[in-house]
Amino acid sequence: MPAVNSGASPEELDKAKQKVKDQGGKITNEFTLIKGFTAEFPEDKVGALETNEHLTVEADSEVKTQ
Incomplete structure (x- = not known):
């Protein structure tokens, strides 16, 4: 899951999503409470995504609170 740095501008978010598409990816969900x-x-x-300073790239995994 790519996640965008909280300090990223809306333009940087759009660039990150476009880079995913340009590299053959498909956006499956967009979040509004977090960037x-x-x-x-x-x-x-x-x-190609991991080199972007505004992105944090993580593989899908199960997340637990406790």
């Missing part, structure tokens, strides 16, 4: 989105993305292209 972020989830995407299906080819594993061999993840490196």
Whole structure:
């Protein structure tokens, strides 16, 4: 799941989503309470996103509070 840095501008969020699409990914969910989105993305292209200072890239996983 790419997540966008909280200090990122709306333009940077749009650029991040466009980069996902340009690299063959598909935006699957967009969040409004936090700056972020989830995407299906080819594993061999993840490196292209990890170099963006405004993105945090994490693989899908189960999250628990306790």
